[in-house]
Amino acid sequence: MPNAFQTHLGEFHTTRWSIVIGARGQSSADVNASVDSLYRQYLSPLYAYVRRRGYSSHDAQDLTHEFFSRMLEKGWLTSAQPERGRLRTFLLVTLKRFLANEWHRISAEKRGGSSRLVSLQSEEGERLFLADASASSALPDELLFDRNWAMVLMQSTLDHLRHEYARSSRPNDFEVLKSCLTAERGSIDYAMIARELELLPVSARSVVHRFRKRFREIFREEVAGTVAAPDEVDAEMQALILTLGQR
Amino acid sequence: MMDTERTACPRCGDRLTDNLLDGLCARCLGALNFDTLTQVTRVEGTAGRDHQVPTVEELADFFPQLEILSLIGRGGMGVVYKARQKSLHRFVALKLLAPERAGDPSFARRFASEARSLAALNHPHIVAVHDFGEAGGYFYLLMEFVDGVNLRQLMQSRRFSSDEALGIISPVCDALQAAHECGIIHRDVKPENLLIDRNGMVKIADFGISRMIHDTVESPVFGRADADVASQTLAAGTPDYAAPEQGASGASDHRVDIYSLGVVLYEMITGERPDRELIIPPSRRTSIDMRIDDVVLKALQKEPDLRFRTMDEFRRTLDEASGTKLAPDVLPVRKRRATALILSVAVMILALAAWLFWGNYAGSENSYQPQITKEPELKFQSLEDAYQAFEENFTELQEARKVRVVGKADGSAPPADLQKKIEKLEARDHQLRAAIAKMADRTGK
Numbered sequence: 121m122p123n124a125f126q127t128h129l130g131e132f133h134t135t136r137w138s139i140v141i142g143a144r145g146q147s148s149a150d151v152n153a154s155v156d157s158l159y160r161q162y163l164s165p166l167y168a169y170v171r172r173r174g175y176s177s178h179d180a181q182d183l184t185h186e187f188f189s190r191m192l193e194k195g196w197l198t199s200a201q202p203e204r205g206r207l208r209t210f211l212l213v214t215l216k217r218f219l220a221n222e223w224h225r226i227s228a229e230k231r232g233g234s235s236r237l238v239s240l241q242s243e244e245g246e247r248l249f250l251a252d253a254s255a256s257s258a259l260p261d262e263l264l265f266d267r268n269w270a271m272v273l274m275q276s277t278l279d280h281l282r283h284e285y286a287r288s289s290r291p292n293d294f295e296v297l298k299s300c301l302t303a304e305r306g307s308i309d310y311a312m313i314a315r316e317l318e319l320l321p322v323s324a325r326s327v328v329h330r331f332r333k334r335f336r337e338i339f340r341e342e343v344a345g346t347v348a349a350p351d352e353v354d355a356e357m358q359a360l361i362l363t364l365g366q367r
Numbered sequence: 368m369m370d371t372e373r374t375a376c377p378r379c380g381d382r383l384t385d386n387l388l389d390g391l392c393a394r395c396l397g398a399l400n401f402d403t404l405t406q407v408t409r410v411e412g413t414a415g416r417d418h419q420v421p422t423v424e425e426l427a428d429f430f431p432q433l434e435i436l437s438l439i440g441r442g443g444m445g446v447v448y449k450a451r452q453k454s455l456h457r458f459v460a461l462k463l464l465a466p467e468r469a470g471d472p473s474f475a476r477r478f479a480s481e482a483r484s485l486a487a488l489n490h491p492h493i494v495a496v497h498d499f500g501e502a503g504g505y506f507y508l509l510m511e512f513v514d515g516v517n518l519r520q521l522m523q524s525r526r527f528s529s530d531e532a533l534g535i536i537s538p539v540c541d542a543l544q545a546a547h548e549c550g551i552i553h554r555d556v557k558p559e560n561l562l563i564d565r566n567g568m569v570k571i572a573d574f575g576i577s578r579m580i581h582d583t584v585e586s587p588v589f590g591r592a593d594a595d596v597a598s599q600t601l602a603a604g605t606p607d608y609a610a611p612e613q614g615a616s617g618a619s620d621h622r623v624d625i626y627s628l629g630v631v632l633y634e635m636i637t638g639e640r641p642d643r644e645l646i647i648p649p650s651r652r653t654s655i656d657m658r659i660d661d662v663v664l665k666a667l668q669k670e671p672d673l674r675f676r677t678m679d680e681f682r683r684t685l686d687e688a689s690g691t692k693l694a695p696d697v698l699p700v701r702k703r704r705a706t707a708l709i710l711s712v713a714v715m716i717l718a719l720a721a722w723l724f725w726g727n728y729a730g731s732e733n734s735y736q737p738q739i740t741k742e743p744e745l746k747f748q749s750l751e752d753a754y755q756a757f758e759e760n761f762t763e764l765q766e767a768r769k770v771r772v773v774g775k776a777d778g779s780a781p782p783a784d785l786q787k788k789i790e791k792l793e794a795r796d797h798q799l800r801a802a803i804a805k806m807a808d809r810t811g812k
Contacts, residue, residue, distance in 0.1 A: 254382075270397070271388060271393055274393060274397070275388050275389065278391075282389075285470075287472070288472060289470050289471070289501070290469065290470035293470060298391065301395075301396055302376075302391045302396055302399060304399070319469075319504035320421040320425050320426070320503035320505065321425055322420060322421050322466075323503060324504075327504060332400060336401065339401075357401065360397075361398070361401050364393050364394050364398075365394055365398065
């Protein structure tokens with residue numbers, strides 16, 4: 121997946137949904153920046169959903185782009201109430217309403233050429249759509265959306281973690297340790313890891329442990345950036361993990 | 368690693384083409400890392416004291432310049448090994464620490480600057496730092512090897528008279544004063560960190576390391592330090608010896624060392640640490656001069672402003688309370704006294720060594736294994752002569768040791784036979800001590 125989540129500063133930016141919905145006091149520049157990073161991060165699951173609704177890839181690109189513009193223009197985000205809950209559900213509900221409306225037809229004439237940015241993310245969205253298509257079609261579109269959302273967050277987590285290690289004094293650790301994330305606890309070859317990473321054998325365990333822990337922490341932060349209140353994080357994490365298990 | 372030709376995940380059977388994140392199966396990523404949704408802070412093998420340590424053989428690959436000999440201590444701070452530097456043929460102590468910080472560049476920088484300021488300290492009563500670095504997943508310090516025991520071990524076998532306590536506390540004050548003047552605060556003064564070698568020389572270990580290791584400043588790269596490590600002790604310092612202001616994250620200055628040393632002194636004299644709320648004056652717990660009470664209680668003041676302002680002040684006040692005068696005309700007497708104190712400590716070590724040797728000891732923190740050999744006897748006309756000879760030899764020995772560590776004052780290289788010279792002086796030192804002890808016994812001191 122392309123690295124879709126860097127702001128122009130090159131730093132990682134976890135969108136704080138809670139900040140956005142509490143944005144009445146924020147400058148519009150800040151709100152726009154938040155919407156912008158929301159767009160970059162979550163465009164692909166939204167695009168994939170639109171595609172599943174039957175639109176061509178070209179139309180889907182335009183529609184999702186239009187959807188975000190409309191959100192900004194109409195202030196749908198900033199006027200969101202805290203009860204809106206999670207960003208994931210809010211975006212999907214809002215998108216569905218948008219698609220059901222006349223609006224996108226009216227703006228068809230006004231549609232200009234797609235920006236380069238749109239096509240970059242929609243490549244990813246297209247990949248998700250094709251994956252969904254080859255998966256069991258018995259799953260409702262909404263669930264597929266949720267699963268894609270979870271994938272996006274997971275990928276973002278991996279990218280963030282890779283970035284952290286790249287800046288550490290042990291940049292080679294990441295590629296070797298990555299495989300531990302999908303290895304059963306008992307089957308991790310610590311001796312091999314110690315050799316590959318030039319560690320004392322006893323260090324291997326704690327290095328792996330820290331890697332996994334950091335992975336969990338970052339994912340948690342990513343999820344926390346999409347809920348309105350801290351006490352919702354656990355439930356959202358649980359829901360997303362479950363979607364990954366859906367076949 | 369991952370076979371890209373594979374179409375199904377070996378673990379869960381999911382089709383991999385649709386479900387890959389960075390080459391990993393998305394389903395397994397979810398299933399294997401979030402089995403409990405609370406943040407998992409423990410995993411088998413890394414819980415608290417069960418943490419395994421590298422074996423001597425494993426270390427050899429990472430420290431080719433050293434001959435690793437044995438594990439000599441393990442504590443909350445790190446693991447210590449006895450080793451020999453191949454090039455210089457001298458014993459050193461290799462301390463491994465902070466495995467949870469491996470790869471953290473900001474910690475590496477802080478560690479380097481801390482190690483450098485320690486290396487610059489260069490005091491006879493402070494364990495010298497020779498080198499530092501990062502290897503095999505640990506940060507390490509290469510330090511002076513102290514052939515002796517720590518104060519905890521000494522305390523386990525006896526209580527101390529005020530003279531004996533002075534013999535140990537006084538040089539510690541000098542050393543801490545020197546460090547404070549360089550802007551270095553120890554922050555973890557406790558009996559385990561006060562080492563006494565076979566000659567009765569006191570050396571302070573683990574300067575400044577405590578704060579650095581347990582600094583819970585969030586690293587931008589690696590997030591917060593592992594909660595397990597930080598929870599072993601307070602923000603810095605071991606709870607019983609830490610000054611009240613050390614627990615808070617606020618500023619604490621060199622006076623925390625004064626407090627900690629006060630606790631150590633109290634414990635040396637009375638056999639127990641003071642109760643933090645209501646301190647029973649030492650004179651009520653044991654037969655000791657009441658003037659000592661004032662000194663100890665002042666050091667133990669909760670409010671830093673009410674304690675001694677400096678280590679020097681602490682030491683001077685303690686000296687006076689013990690009846691030692693510093694008038695110039697009695698300086699030789701004081702020096703004699705200091706020597707006697709060193710000797711008495713050395714005798715304690717010998718007694719302790721015998722006890723340790725006969726296997727009564729179970730491995731404790733920072734324990735060192737002393738090796739004592741028997742020497743032939745020397746004869747002197749008088750005790751006076753014996754003291755004279757001892758002092759001359761001792762001075763020469765100290766000087767030689769210093770040269771071995773920091774080189775000659777004029778910058779030229781140490782002589783090739785320095786080690787042999789030191790060994791000779793050490794042997795003579797033993798003989799002189801034995802002779803004096805014997806003569807002192809006979810004359811009733």
